[in-house]
Amino acid sequence: MSSTIPTLVCARRCASAFKSHPPQHLLPNPSSLRPPTSRALHASKPSLLVRPSLLRRTPQWPSHCRPLTTRAAARNLFRAHPIAIPIATIFILFGLGSFVYGNYIYRTYIVGQFTAYPEPVAMKLRRAIYYHNTDANPQLAVKFYRQALEEAAQCGMDPFSNEIIGVKIQLAFLMENIGQLGRAAEVLEVVFRDCLAWTEDPERGAKEERRAQRTRVLAKMVGVSVKLGELYADDRIKNEEAAEERLVWAVTTVLKEKERREREGVREGEGAWMSAEEVGGALESLADHYESSNQHFLAAPLYLQAVSLVPTTSCHAITLMNNLSISLALQNPPPTAGIPSPSGASQINDAKTWARKALAVDRALTKADTRTEECDQGCAVTMINLGEFAEMEGNLAEARRWWGEGVELSRRVGFQEGVIRGREALARADKRK
Missing domain, CATH: 1.20.58 (Methane Monooxygenase Hydroxylase; Chain G, domain 1)
Known part of the structure; x- marks a missing residue:
C-alpha cells in the first residue's frame, strides 16, 4: 500500500500542473475562434498541411513488392530463359545490322551511282542494270538501255559526256556477254x-x-x-x-x-x-595481236616499249618481260637490204636475258600485298619458257631442270595449264633419249 502512494501523488501533481500551465501548441488560436466573414467563406480553400519531414521521407516498400531496376529485371529474365534470350538478342542485332547495311548499299550503289543523271534517265538505267545483272534478261536490258539514251537526248544531256558514253559502252558490254x-x-x-x-x-x-x-x-x-x-x-x-x-x-x-x-x-x-600504264596497255594490245599472227619481229619493239612504261614493282612486268623474251626467241624478220639478220644464237641469248629479268622481278616482289596470282603464274610460265630456250640450244639437261621447276611451281600455286605444258615438254624430252 505504501508503494502505490508516491505514484498517485505524482500523478495528481502532473494533472494540476497541466491545468495551470497547458502546452502552448495545444491552445486554440484566438483568431481561429472568430466567425469567418462572408468574403472569407467564399474565398477560403481547404489546405493540406504536411510536415516537411514527410516530404523528405522515402516510402519503405515491403521486400516482396519492391519495384525492380532495369538491370535487375534483365538479370532475372536471363536467368529464367538462359537460351532464348541470347538467341533473340542475336536475331535482333542481325536484323538491325542488315537494315543498316541494306540502306547503305541502296544509297551508295543503287541511288548514288545515278545522281549524275536526270530522274527519267536514272529510272530507265536502274531497270536496265537490274535486267542486265540481276534478272539476266538481255532483251529487256537492251530495251531499257535504249530508252535511257532516248530520255537523255530529250533531257538535253551532252552526248559526249562520260555518263552517256558510259551507257553506250555498257550496252556493248551486254552484247558481248550474250x-x-x-x-x-x-x-x-x-x-x-x-x-x-x-x-x-x-x-x-x-x-x-x-x-x-x-x-x-x-x-x-x-x-x-x-x-x-x-x-x-x-x-x-x-x-x-x-x-x-x-x-x-x-x-x-x-x-x-x-x-x-x-x-x-x-x-x-x-x-x-x-598515264604511262594506260599507254603501255595500248602498246601491249597491238603487240599481242602481232604475236598471235606470228609477226614476232613487230611485237618485240612494242613489248619493249611497254616494259619501259610499266613499273618493275608490279606483277604485270613479269608478264611483259616473258612475252618479250618469246618474241625475241621466235622473231624471223624479213630480209632487209644492208641490214644483216640477227643470228639464232643471239636471239636466244637475248630471250634468256629477259626471262631471267622476269624471274628477278618475281624474287623482288616478296611482300604479300604486292604479289598477285599473275606473279606466280608468270614465274611458272617463264621457267617453262627457259626450258624451251635451253632445248633450242640443245641443252636437254638444263631444259629438264627448268621444266621440272616450272611444273612444281605450277602445281603448288594451282596453275593447271603450266602443269600440263611442263609435263608435255618433259615427255617430249624423254622420247628424245
Missing part, C-alpha cells in the same frame, strides 16, 4: 565515229573550255578502239585486218598526242593525258 560480238562491235563503232567527228571539228579544240573535254573524249576513243581490235581478233569474228587497223590507230593516236604535248607543251585547260 555472245553477240558483231552487235557489240557495231555499237562501239558508232561511238568511235561520233567521237572522231567531234574531235576533228577545229572549233572544238580551239576553245579553251573545250580542251579538257577533247582530251577526255580522245582517251575514251583510244579505249574503244583497243576494244574493237580485241573483238575483231576474236575467233567468232576473225577480221584480222579490221583488228589491226583499230589497234594501230589507238597506238598511233596515243604516241602522237604524247609527242605533241612534249613538243608544244600542255595548253591551258587541256588536262593530263593518259
Whole structure:
C-alpha cells in the first residue's frame, strides 16, 4: 500500500500542473475562434498541411513488392530463359545490322551511282542494270538501255559526256556477254565515229573550255578502239585486218598526242593525258595481236616499249618481260637490204636475258600485298619458257631442270595449264633419249 502512494501523488501533481500551465501548441488560436466573414467563406480553400519531414521521407516498400531496376529485371529474365534470350538478342542485332547495311548499299550503289543523271534517265538505267545483272534478261536490258539514251537526248544531256558514253559502252558490254560480238562491235563503232567527228571539228579544240573535254573524249576513243581490235581478233569474228587497223590507230593516236604535248607543251585547260600504264596497255594490245599472227619481229619493239612504261614493282612486268623474251626467241624478220639478220644464237641469248629479268622481278616482289596470282603464274610460265630456250640450244639437261621447276611451281600455286605444258615438254624430252 505504501508503494502505490508516491505514484498517485505524482500523478495528481502532473494533472494540476497541466491545468495551470497547458502546452502552448495545444491552445486554440484566438483568431481561429472568430466567425469567418462572408468574403472569407467564399474565398477560403481547404489546405493540406504536411510536415516537411514527410516530404523528405522515402516510402519503405515491403521486400516482396519492391519495384525492380532495369538491370535487375534483365538479370532475372536471363536467368529464367538462359537460351532464348541470347538467341533473340542475336536475331535482333542481325536484323538491325542488315537494315543498316541494306540502306547503305541502296544509297551508295543503287541511288548514288545515278545522281549524275536526270530522274527519267536514272529510272530507265536502274531497270536496265537490274535486267542486265540481276534478272539476266538481255532483251529487256537492251530495251531499257535504249530508252535511257532516248530520255537523255530529250533531257538535253551532252552526248559526249562520260555518263552517256558510259551507257553506250555498257550496252556493248551486254552484247558481248550474250555472245553477240558483231552487235557489240557495231555499237562501239558508232561511238568511235561520233567521237572522231567531234574531235576533228577545229572549233572544238580551239576553245579553251573545250580542251579538257577533247582530251577526255580522245582517251575514251583510244579505249574503244583497243576494244574493237580485241573483238575483231576474236575467233567468232576473225577480221584480222579490221583488228589491226583499230589497234594501230589507238597506238598511233596515243604516241602522237604524247609527242605533241612534249613538243608544244600542255595548253591551258587541256588536262593530263593518259598515264604511262594506260599507254603501255595500248602498246601491249597491238603487240599481242602481232604475236598471235606470228609477226614476232613487230611485237618485240612494242613489248619493249611497254616494259619501259610499266613499273618493275608490279606483277604485270613479269608478264611483259616473258612475252618479250618469246618474241625475241621466235622473231624471223624479213630480209632487209644492208641490214644483216640477227643470228639464232643471239636471239636466244637475248630471250634468256629477259626471262631471267622476269624471274628477278618475281624474287623482288616478296611482300604479300604486292604479289598477285599473275606473279606466280608468270614465274611458272617463264621457267617453262627457259626450258624451251635451253632445248633450242640443245641443252636437254638444263631444259629438264627448268621444266621440272616450272611444273612444281605450277602445281603448288594451282596453275593447271603450266602443269600440263611442263609435263608435255618433259615427255617430249624423254622420247628424245
